[in-house]
Amino acid sequence: MIRRPSAVFLAFLLASGAAFAADLTEQYRATADKLIAAALADTEGYNRLAYLCYRIGHRLSGSQGLEKAIAWSVETMKAAGLSNVRVIPAKVPHWVRGAESARMLTPLDRPLHMLGLGMSIGTPPGGITAPVVAVATFEDLAKLGRARIQGKIVLYNQEYRGYGPTRLYRSNGAARAAEFGAVAALVRAVTPLAMQIPHTGEMRYDDNQPKIPAAAVSPEDAMMMARLFDDGVPVTVHLEMGAQMLPDADSGNVIGEIPGREHPEEVVVMGGHIDSWDVGQGAQDDGASIVACLQAVAIMKKLGLQPRRTIRVAFWVNEENGGRGGVAYREFVGDKIKDQVAAIEMDGGAEAPLGFGAGVDAPSMALLQQIGKLLNPIGAGEITAGGGGSDIGPLLRDGVPGLGERTAGTHYFDWHHTDADTLDKVNPEDFRKNVAALAVMGYALADMPERLVAAAGGAPR
Amino acid sequence: MIRRPSAVFLAFLLASGAAFAADLTEQYRATADKLIAAALADTEGYNRLAYLCYRIGHRLSGSQGLEKAIAWSVETMKAAGLSNVRVIPAKVPHWVRGAESARMLTPLDRPLHMLGLGMSIGTPPGGITAPVVAVATFEDLAKLGRARIQGKIVLYNQEYRGYGPTRLYRSNGAARAAEFGAVAALVRAVTPLAMQIPHTGEMRYDDNQPKIPAAAVSPEDAMMMARLFDDGVPVTVHLEMGAQMLPDADSGNVIGEIPGREHPEEVVVMGGHIDSWDVGQGAQDDGASIVACLQAVAIMKKLGLQPRRTIRVAFWVNEENGGRGGVAYREFVGDKIKDQVAAIEMDGGAEAPLGFGAGVDAPSMALLQQIGKLLNPIGAGEITAGGGGSDIGPLLRDGVPGLGERTAGTHYFDWHHTDADTLDKVNPEDFRKNVAALAVMGYALADMPERLVAAAGGAPR
Numbered sequence: 001m002i003r004r005p006s007a008v009f010l011a012f013l014l015a016s017g018a019a020f021a022a023d024l025t026e027q028y029r030a031t032a033d034k035l036i037a038a039a040l041a042d043t044e045g046y047n048r049l050a051y052l053c054y055r056i057g058h059r060l061s062g063s064q065g066l067e068k069a070i071a072w073s074v075e076t077m078k079a080a081g082l083s084n085v086r087v088i089p090a091k092v093p094h095w096v097r098g099a100e101s102a103r104m105l106t107p108l109d110r111p112l113h114m115l116g117l118g119m120s121i122g123t124p125p126g127g128i129t130a131p132v133v134a135v136a137t138f139e140d141l142a143k144l145g146r147a148r149i150q151g152k153i154v155l156y157n158q159e160y161r162g163y164g165p166t167r168l169y170r171s172n173g174a175a176r177a178a179e180f181g182a183v184a185a186l187v188r189a190v191t192p193l194a195m196q197i198p199h200t201g202e203m204r205y206d207d208n209q210p211k212i213p214a215a216a217v218s219p220e221d222a223m224m225m226a227r228l229f230d231d232g233v234p235v236t237v238h239l240e241m242g243a244q245m246l247p248d249a250d251s252g253n254v255i256g257e258i259p260g261r262e263h264p265e266e267v268v269v270m271g272g273h274i275d276s277w278d279v280g281q282g283a284q285d286d287g288a289s290i291v292a293c294l295q296a297v298a299i300m301k302k303l304g305l306q307p308r309r310t311i312r313v314a315f316w317v318n319e320e321n322g323g324r325g326g327v328a329y330r331e332f333v334g335d336k337i338k339d340q341v342a343a344i345e346m347d348g349g350a351e352a353p354l355g356f357g358a359g360v361d362a363p364s365m366a367l368l369q370q371i372g373k374l375l376n377p378i379g380a381g382e383i384t385a386g387g388g389g390s391d392i393g394p395l396l397r398d399g400v401p402g403l404g405e406r407t408a409g410t411h412y413f414d415w416h417h418t419d420a421d422t423l424d425k426v427n428p429e430d431f432r433k434n435v436a437a438l439a440v441m442g443y444a445l446a447d448m449p450e451r452l453v454a455a456a457g458g459a460p461r
Numbered sequence: 462m463i464r465r466p467s468a469v470f471l472a473f474l475l476a477s478g479a480a481f482a483a484d485l486t487e488q489y490r491a492t493a494d495k496l497i498a499a500a501l502a503d504t505e506g507y508n509r510l511a512y513l514c515y516r517i518g519h520r521l522s523g524s525q526g527l528e529k530a531i532a533w534s535v536e537t538m539k540a541a542g543l544s545n546v547r548v549i550p551a552k553v554p555h556w557v558r559g560a561e562s563a564r565m566l567t568p569l570d571r572p573l574h575m576l577g578l579g580m581s582i583g584t585p586p587g588g589i590t591a592p593v594v595a596v597a598t599f600e601d602l603a604k605l606g607r608a609r610i611q612g613k614i615v616l617y618n619q620e621y622r623g624y625g626p627t628r629l630y631r632s633n634g635a636a637r638a639a640e641f642g643a644v645a646a647l648v649r650a651v652t653p654l655a656m657q658i659p660h661t662g663e664m665r666y667d668d669n670q671p672k673i674p675a676a677a678v679s680p681e682d683a684m685m686m687a688r689l690f691d692d693g694v695p696v697t698v699h700l701e702m703g704a705q706m707l708p709d710a711d712s713g714n715v716i717g718e719i720p721g722r723e724h725p726e727e728v729v730v731m732g733g734h735i736d737s738w739d740v741g742q743g744a745q746d747d748g749a750s751i752v753a754c755l756q757a758v759a760i761m762k763k764l765g766l767q768p769r770r771t772i773r774v775a776f777w778v779n780e781e782n783g784g785r786g787g788v789a790y791r792e793f794v795g796d797k798i799k800d801q802v803a804a805i806e807m808d809g810g811a812e813a814p815l816g817f818g819a820g821v822d823a824p825s826m827a828l829l830q831q832i833g834k835l836l837n838p839i840g841a842g843e844i845t846a847g848g849g850g851s852d853i854g855p856l857l858r859d860g861v862p863g864l865g866e867r868t869a870g871t872h873y874f875d876w877h878h879t880d881a882d883t884l885d886k887v888n889p890e891d892f893r894k895n896v897a898a899l900a901v902m903g904y905a906l907a908d909m910p911e912r913l914v915a916a917a918g919g920a921p922r
Contacts, residue, residue, distance in 0.1 A: 054685055055694075057569055108518055113880070195656040196741070196881035220883045224515055227884075233516075280657070419574070420657035422681045423688075 024370040024448060031305065032374035032440045038299045039436035040378075045295030046428045048076060049288055053281035053423040060118075060278040061318045062094030062249040069274055073254040073290075073315050080298035082256030082313065090328035091248040092318040095119050097278055098242025102186070102215060105129065105236040107228060113218035115198040115279065115418075116241045117170060117187065118321045119205075120214045127240030128153070128213070130183050134229035138169075138176055150181035153237050155217070157226035160192045163413055167201065174214035175206035184239050185214040188222035193414040196220050200277050201417045202321050213241050251317050253325045253332075256294075258301060260309035260446065265336070268307075268446040270296070270344035270438060271314030273325065273391055280421035284412060288350035288426045288434070289405075290315045296439035307446035309341055316391040319347070323390055330394035337398050342445045342452050345389030346405040346438065349412040352430045353437040355382030357404045364401065364452040371444045380437040382406070385455075401452035405438060485831040485909060492766065493835035493901045499760045500897035501839075506756030507889045509537060510749055514742035514884040521579075521739040522779045523555030523710040530735055534715040534751075534776050541759035543717030543774065551789035552709040553779040556580050558739055559703025563647070563676060566590065567697040568689060574679035576659040576740065576879075577702045578631060578648065579782045580666075581675045588701030589614070589674070591644050595690035599630075599637055611642035614698050616678070618687035621653045624874055628662065635675035636667035645700050646675040649683035654875040657681050661738050662878045663782050674702050714777050714786045714793075719761060721770035721907065726797070729907040730773045730790075731757070731805035731899060734780030734852055741882035745873060749811035749887045749895070750866075751776045757900035768907035770802055777852040780808070784851055791855035798859050803906045803913050806850030807866040807899065810873040813891045814898040816843030818865045825862065825913040832905045841898040843867070846916075862913035866899060 039045075052069065059066035070087060077085040095118055102112040116122075133148060134155040135141045141154065154177035156169040167190050174185040189199040198216040205211050217225075228235050254274065260266060272289030276282025293313050300311065316325035333340055344356070355375065358368055365383060372381035387404035388396050396402040407430075415421040445452070500506075513530065520527035531548060538546040556579055563573040577583075594609060595616040596602045602615065615638035617630040628651050635646040650660040659677040666672050678686075689696050715735065721727060733750030737743025754774050761772065777786035794801055805817070816836065819829050826844065833842035848865035849857050857863040868891075876882040906913070 050688065054689060055568060057571065107516060110518065193656070194881070194883075194885055195654070195658060195875070196879070196883070197656060197658065220881060220885055223885045224883070227511065228515060414656070418657070420655070420681065422655075422657070422685070424655055424681055424684045 024367060025373045028371065028374055028444050031443065034303055035299060035439040035443060036378060036436040038303055039296070039439055040432050042295060042299060042432060042435060045291055045435055046431055048295070049291040049426060049431065050423055052287050052291060053283050058276050058278050058280060058282050059274065061092035061251060061275050061321060062096070062246065063278065066251060066275055070252065070254055073274060077254065077256035077294060077313065080294060081301045082297065083259055085256035087252040087254055088328055088332045089250065089252045090317055090324045092251045092324050093322045094246040094249040095321060096244055096246060098122060098244060100215070100241040100243065102217070102237060102239045104225065105238055107233050107235070112221045112237070113196050113198050114215045115200040116243050117203040117214045117216060118200055118277065119203055120174070120241065120243050121211050122241040122243040123184070123213050123239055127238055128184050129236065129238045132225055132229060132235040132237050134226040141176060141180065146180045149177065152182055153184045153186060153239065154182040155186045155222060155225055157188050157222045160190065163190060166190045170201050170216065171204055174203055174212050175209050178209040178212045182212060184212050186217050187214065188219055189216045191219065191413050191416065194219035197418050197420060199417045200279060213239065213243070215239065215241065253317050253329055254315040255312055257310050257312040258297060258306055261306045262308040264310050266309040266339050266341050267312050268309055268342045268442060269312045269314050269340065270442050271316055271391065272346045273317065273319030274315035275318050275320050277320055277417050279417070279419045281423060283421050283423050283426050284349040284415055285417065285421055286319070286347050288431055289346035292350055292431060292434040293346060293438055295435045296442055299435065299439050300443055305443060307443055309446040311442050311446040319391050326391040326394050333395070337400065340395055340400045342401045342403065343392040343395045344403045344405060344438070344442065345392045347389050347391070348407050348409055350426050350431050350434045351408040351410055351412065353380035353434045354406045354408060355380050355384065356441060357384045357387030357406055358401070359387050359396065359455045360401045361453045361455050367450055367452065371441060374440050375437050378433045378436055380433060396454070399454050401454045405434065407434065485828060486834045489832065489835055489905050492904065495764055496760060496900040496904060497839060497897040499764055500757070500900055501893050503756060503760060503893060503896060506752055506896055507892055509756065510752040510887060510892065511884055513748050513752060514744050519737050519739050519741060519743050520735065522553035522712060522736050522782060523557070523707065524739065527712060527736055531713065531715055534735060538715065538717035538755060538774065541755060542762045543758060544720055546717035548713040548715055549789055549793045550711065550713045551778055551785045553712045553785050554783045555707040555710040556782060557705055557707060559583060559705060561702040561704065563678070563698060563700045565686065565696060565698055568694050573682045573698070574657050574659050575676045576661040577704050578664040578675045578677060579661055579738065580664055581635070581702065581704050582672050583702040583704040584645070584674050584700055588699055589645050590697065590699045593686055593690060593696040593698050595687040602637060602641065607641045610638065613643055614645045614647060614700065615643040616647045616683060616686050618649050618683045621651065624651060627651045631662050631677065632665055635664055635673050636670050639670040639673045643673060645673050647678050648675065649680055650677045652680065652874050652877065655680035658879050658881060660878045661740060674700065674704070676700065676702065712778050714775055714790055716773055716775045718771050718773040719758060719767055722767045723769040725771050727770040727800050727802050728773050729770055729803045729903060730775050730801065731903050732775030732777055732852065733807045734778065734786065735776035736779050736781050738781055738878050740880045742884060744882050744884050744887050745810040745876055746878065746882055747780070747808050749892055750807035753811055753892060753895045754807060754899055756896045757903055760896065760900050761904060766904060768904055770907040772903050772907040780852050787852040787855050794856070798861065801856055801861045803862045803864065804853040804856045805864045805866060805899070805903060806853045808850050808852070809868050809870055811887050811892050811895045812869040812871055812873060814841040814895045815867045815869060816841050816845065817902060818845045818848030818867050819862070820848050820857065820916045821862045822914045822916050828911055828913065832902060835901050836898050839894045839897055841894060857915070860915050862915045866895065868895065
């Protein structure tokens with residue numbers, strides 16, 4: 001009897017649980033409505049984003065742009081009235097692109113639309129000139145074999161099939177091509193949209209294979225060279241890249257908070273990454289997210305709201321090419337990991353918000369769904385399984401319940417890691433809805449009596 | 462009684478007219494179905510387009526690319542079995558872009574995404590460095606006046622409102638800015654899509670105003686500089702353009718035909734322009750059109766069809782920056798203008814065909830609608846008022862009935878006059894439908910007993 005609860009007791013638990021959950025919606029409705037109204041009327045957040053995009057611009061780890069953005073973030077968090085604003089130091093990889101270009105020499109002499117991939121080595125001075133071998137997949141590559149690939153430039157003309165599967169060619173293409181003796185790798189930009197614009201992003205070497213330079217080319221250039229190759233027309237390319245790795249640079253995460261009125265030691269953290277690739281303005285990836293998180297908390301402050309627990313904004317550093325910010329934040333938390341009540345990451349752009357993905361147990365999902373109802377008026381109330389993100393990964397792996405803010409993502413991968421990731425891509429109305437969604441979810445999680453419990457089986461990887 | 466036809470006679474005319482029109486549909490149904498089936502099964506046309514795009518590429522008036530394209534066209538028309546293949550000589554303007562670049566120097570040092578406008582002068586050696594004054598409209602420009610504009614670079618940040626109205630800033634922006642003492646003009650690319658890509662196109666000077674260099678910038682760069690300017694942040698730009706006009710070059714229109722079996726002297730001409738801007742591949746503008754016209758006639762030839770009148774394919778030259786090809790064709794026709802039975806122009810890309818616009822009288826519209834019915838199976842049967850095009854303008858002004866092939870045009874102005882106007886933008890299935898539409902319309906017009914009559918009031922201008 002002691003070990004097995006009676007049916008009556010189970011019924012009581014379910015009934016009280018349901019009542020409890022309904023209470024959560026009712027309990028926060030007035031506050032949520034105030035937060036949403038304030039967020040939708042806010043212009044300060046978008047103006048802050050405009051400053052970040054137009055006055056600071058892109059901000060790759062190791063760059064002056066990043067350090068300028070960090071200084072501005074500290075200043076802006078203070079101006080928003082946040083407490084305990086500080087930089088959590090982190091050493092970050094310092095990759096620099098240098099001068100780079102590619103030309104097709106035969107059958108026509110044409111400049112190619114290229115962007116070196118992040119972390120690639122450069123070419124020898126004077127560049128590399130070699131025939132191109134075009135493949136669509138790793139299987140095609142293996143079929144061609146070393147005899148056809150040795151000394152050639154491998155072009156991966158992999159059509160976009162969603163970011164996850166297609167990015168493998170960007171990440172691993174050079175290493176796999178090197179295995180067969182290729183001298184460089186060109187990768188069709190990972191994007192559904194062909195507008196003659198290349199997309200950069202991280203690549204990785206295999207310690208057991210030679211390092212060869214790797215660059216993205218526009219979908220158009222990839223399709224053109226692949227068709228010529230398939231038609232038996234010899235394609236020759238000249239590639240020059242001045243990329244190099246410098247010693248690690250000093251940088252850091254920026255955090256600021258509203259201390260909890262009852263449990264200041266317990267923390268709900270929400271944020272995104274402050275670094276970006278060295279092209280465009282890092283507007284959707286991930287400037288809009290960090291500014292939306294900041295503005296969500298700025299609005300609580302303006303409304304005089306102080307949740308029971310601390311609500312903290314984090315601008316993590318080096319998400320794009322190292323993940324050192326997420327690791328440094330985990331170290332900063334140290335043995336107080338149990339006090340990290342929840343972690344919310346936003347890193348999918350700031351198109352219209354849909355809701356949140358969460359890696360939590362079933363009772364916690366029920367609680368989140370009650371909070372979600374408060375966001376239905378702005379279309380952001382959908383709570384789904386999943387969630388997380390690379391910056392909060394180190395927290396989630398140690399049991400912190402993790403959420404990912406989800407957005408429509410209609411055009412996100414058109415702009416992702418390109419020169420076209422600019423302020424104009426962030427619709428002000430959508431941006432404000434994101435601020436509202438983050439404000440309501442962040443406030444409720446930091447204030448509600450209950451705590452979320454991470455799903456069994458650990459964080460998504 | 463002689464001068465006023467009786468009601469009975471009118472009723473007879475109407476009835477026979479209706480029967481006649483119905484006859485036209487019935488008369489050509491079998492032939493149309495054969496042409497459509499052959500066009501939809503054809504791969505040769507798209508392969509020809511691929512050659513033009515990938516092996517020859519862009520082809521501005523005066524360039525080697527154009528002359529290569531002309532030689533290839535002669536060869537290809539002959540290979541398709543056309544008769545009387547020849548080049549009608551035309552002198553064309555020879556504008557060359559030269560090296561060009563633009564940078565924003567303040568408030569951030571950033572390269573701008575620019576393309577000089579066609580026919581612009583260059584900058585002095587070493588370029589121009591000047592503050593930017595941003596306006597949205599010509600009215601804004603006039604309001605600012607000479608005191609604010611003198612010595613500055615004028616940026617037109619005109620949002621896309623359809624090609625017609627928006628292109629005025631590209632065409633006339635430099636002349637209008639020069640009126641107020643501007644030293645250069647930058648024009649937001651004329652496009653609904655912002656993907657950090659500039660769109661070139663023709664501009665014109667005003668003989669009463671100084672000539673100043675003019676370039677397009679990407680929508681993103683235009684929006685950024687305009688917002689900074691509006692916020693009171695000084696924006697400085699350095700512009701360098703090596704553009705120049707060389708003496709007129711020798712070039713020409715390419716024509717080929719199937720001579721009419723009864724009236725070889727009567728001609729239905731259909732075509733597009735062989736020249737393109739000096740970026741991308743001129744795939745949608747207007748490579749796909751000329752190859753579709755050629756292939757439509759090639760398919761007639763393969764099917765052993767010989768219409769009553771001559772059906773002629775024309776690849777007009779210099780549509781983009783001078784219109785000399787259309788004028789040369791008119792001169793070539795000379796006093797035999799009455800034998801030009803109809804002229805069909807295709808210059809709106811090769812997305813899914815919708816039908817034809819026509820500038821003809823009401824009875825002729827009824828005939829065209831009967832032919833249109835034959836194209837309903839491929840969605841291309843819509844006959845609307847309007848039509849024409851700049852290459853056939855000189856014919857239409859002298860009374861030749863003109864048609865313009867119309868297509869969906871969903872993305873046409875995303876790609877127009879850019880580096881992204883490449884083969885991949887031409888959907889093979891849509892391309893084949895265009896071939897089918899041209900083949901049916903061209904054949905019926907060349908074969909039917911009736912002749913179209915141009916609408917009163919002359920050609921659209």
